[in-house]
Amino acid sequence: xxxxxxxxxxxxxxxxxxxxxxxxxxxxxxxxxxxxxxxxxxxxxxxxxxxxxxxxxxxxxxxxxxxxxxxxxxxxxxxxxxxxxxxxxxxxxxxxxxxxxxxxxxxxxxxxxxxxxxxxxxxxxxxxxxxxxxxxxxxxxxxxxxxxxxxxxxxxxxxxxxxxxxxxxxxxxxxxxxxxxxxxxxxxxxxxxxxxxxxxxxxxxxxxxxxxxxxxxxxxxxxxxxxxxxxxxxxxxxxxxxxxxxxxxxxxxxxxxxxxxxxxxxxxxxxxxxxxxxxxxxx
Amino acid sequence: xxxxxxxxxxxxxxxxxxxxxxxxxxxxxxxxxxxxxxxxxxxxxxxxxxxxxxxxxxxxxxxxxxxxxxxxxxxxxxxxxxxxxxxxxxxxxxxxxxxxxxxxxxxxxxxxxxxxxxxxxxxxxxxxxxxxxxxxxxxxxxxxxxxxxxxxxxxxxxxxxxxxxxxxxxxxxxxxxxxxxxxxxxxxxxxxxxxxxxxxxxxxxxxxxxxxxxxxxxxxxxxxxxxxxxxxxxxxxxxxxxxxxxxxxxxxxxxxxxxxxxxxxxxxxxxxxxxxxxxxxxx
Numbered sequence: 393x394x395x396x397x398x399x400x401x402x403x404x405x406x407x408x409x410x411x412x413x414x415x416x417x418x419x420x421x422x423x424x425x426x427x428x429x430x431x432x433x434x435x436x437x438x439x440x441x442x443x444x445x446x447x448x449x450x451x452x453x454x455x456x457x458x459x460x461x462x463x464x465x466x467x468x469x470x471x472x473x474x475x476x477x478x479x480x481x482x483x484x485x486x487x488x489x490x491x492x493x494x495x496x497x498x499x500x501x502x503x504x505x506x507x508x509x510x511x512x513x514x515x516x517x518x519x520x521x522x523x524x525x526x527x528x529x530x531x532x533x534x535x536x537x538x539x540x541x542x543x544x545x546x547x548x549x550x551x552x553x554x555x556x557x558x559x560x561x562x563x564x565x566x567x568x569x570x571x572x573x574x575x576x577x578x579x580x581x582x583x584x585x586x587x588x589x590x591x592x593x594x595x596x597x598x599x600x601x602x603x604x605x606x607x608x609x610x611x612x613x614x615x616x617x618x619x620x621x622x623x624x625x626x627x628x629x630x631x632x633x634x635x636x637x638x639x640x641x642x643x644x645x646x647x648x649x650x651x652x653x654x655x656x657x658x659x660x661x662x663x664x665x666x667x668x669x670x671x672x673x674x675x
Numbered sequence: 676x677x678x679x680x681x682x683x684x685x686x687x688x689x690x691x692x693x694x695x696x697x698x699x700x701x702x703x704x705x706x707x708x709x710x711x712x713x714x715x716x717x718x719x720x721x722x723x724x725x726x727x728x729x730x731x732x733x734x735x736x737x738x739x740x741x742x743x744x745x746x747x748x749x750x751x752x753x754x755x756x757x758x759x760x761x762x763x764x765x766x767x768x769x770x771x772x773x774x775x776x777x778x779x780x781x782x783x784x785x786x787x788x789x790x791x792x793x794x795x796x797x798x799x800x801x802x803x804x805x806x807x808x809x810x811x812x813x814x815x816x817x818x819x820x821x822x823x824x825x826x827x828x829x830x831x832x833x834x835x836x837x838x839x840x841x842x843x844x845x846x847x848x849x850x851x852x853x854x855x856x857x858x859x860x861x862x863x864x865x866x867x868x869x870x871x872x873x874x875x876x877x878x879x880x881x882x883x884x885x886x887x888x889x890x891x892x893x894x895x896x897x898x899x900x901x902x903x904x905x906x907x908x909x910x911x912x913x914x915x916x917x918x919x920x921x922x923x924x925x926x927x928x929x930x931x932x933x934x935x936x937x938x939x940x941x942x943x944x945x946x947x948x949x950x951x952x953x954x955x956x957x958x
Binding site for chain 2: 399403406407410411413493495496497498499500501502503504505522523526527530531533552553555556557558559560644
């Protein structure tokens with residue numbers, strides 16, 4: 393595995409790869425602190441493309457809260473080991489001043505979709521995500537890019553951006569990886585203590601409850617399903633605060649009054665001991 | 676010359692070209708109504724790259740005034756002839772619904788630089804320009820793209836966007852083409868009658884006056900030079916209205932108090948009989 397630490401170097405590698413037009417490039421953009429969820433994305437990339445690039449960049453532009461940015465976990469040498477063992481070809485970790493040089497002024501925004509849910513709780517978050525992803529796409533020029541289902545709204549926005557701006561990239565969504573108790577894997581889980589980790593299970597419990605009500609009891613009314621989500625979160629007790637729960641269209645992110653099979657996303661966000669966690673499921 | 680009328684077709688052509696990695700693609704994005712200024716851009720592209728793509732798309736997103744959009748000149752069959760004779764390889768004229776499909780939400784913006792001068796007079800103009808140019812870049816994936824010096828602020832913004840988002844494209848600026856009287860060629864000139872065309876010469880006269888004062892008389896104070904620009908425009912008489920005159924840094928577009936050799940742009944915009952014209956020069 394080659395570790396690449398500048399845009400210029402990555403660009404040169406990409407130009408060389410273009411001389412072998414039959415090679416395909418799979419790309420997994422991450423913020424580092426890799427866990428088995430990333431492993432699943434990388435595995436999928438390795439199965440899809442002939443060469444895999446993993447990027448690691450904690451993107452300041454997508455953090456609206458400087459404390460959240462400061463405490464975001466960073467485990468670079470562990471990340472190298474994981475990618476190396478999996479068989480990743482290039483590990484791209486550009487410095488922040490390379491991505492955002494002095495006088496950086498350009499932003500990419502998916503209006504409307506970016507202002508709901510996560511975007512409402514974290515103003516500017518998705519502008520930051522779309523801007524850095526567009527830039528990484530231009531540098532890596534992948535044939536395929538892999539994003540997790542857990543960040544469900546992000547996946548919808550990236551797909552929308554790729555369609556709107558005609559990036560010649562196939563976006564592949566990869567199912568959420570969970571620990572044995574059902575907690576969705578997230579780099580932020582590292583910040584939870586044992587008790588908080590136990591309480592954090594309420595997010596997945598809420599989503600499983602929705603599945604049960606929709607599939608076994610035939611409930612389709614979103615108001616009723618959302619009430620069940622709220623109860624599940626609230627019953628986790630002290631230190632757990634619901635941020636939002638929503639049932640929306642997978643294409644427009646508009647609230648649904650009744651679930652539409654194959655086009656429904658259930659999203660939940662909560663703070664557990666001050667750590668913000670999200671989870672989601674499809675119906 | 677092949678006329679290409681959809682993104683899908685252009686994409687397929689571009690993918691085929693990628694199989695010959697030694698081929699280089701030069702791209703001239705236009706809004707059609709081609710004149711000798713475009714000819715100069717195309718000639719430069721033909722001299723630089725092994726294959727040339729010219730696009731023609733009157734971009735609704737960059738028009739803040741619907742009347743301006745409606746009366747913008749359109750001469751498609753003449754444009755085909757011109758490009759065919761020059762030796763252009765692909766003429767790309769996508770329909771508007773292909774560029775802006777229903778639910779289009781994504782915008783690319785170069786903040787600050789986009790809000791001055793032309794951007795102040797035409798709110799949203801440069802967001803429209805940057806969005807469509809980014810999309811065309813993603814479709815055509817050129818090695819070189821060619822823009823005229825006349826649209827000086829546009830050239831500064833495109834260069835900034837390309838740097839910020841790391842497009843792997845070399846932007847080439849091409850000097851302004853003028854008619855024998857000095858009028859900068861523009862598709863909008865077709866909308867002028869003979870008298871207006873005569874009056875429109877005041878823009879170039881104003882810029883030549885600045886050159887004379889700066890070079891022959893050694894005047895470096897921008898206030899004094901701008902006063903000369905204003906006088907030249909105002910002396911054109913009735914039907915001519917100055918919109919703005921500015922002397923700015925070529926990199927930051929900030930107003931300069933004194934000219935800086937090699938980094939100075941003089942910009943002027945005026946309405947002549949209701950037709951908005953711009954011109955610019957470098958010092």
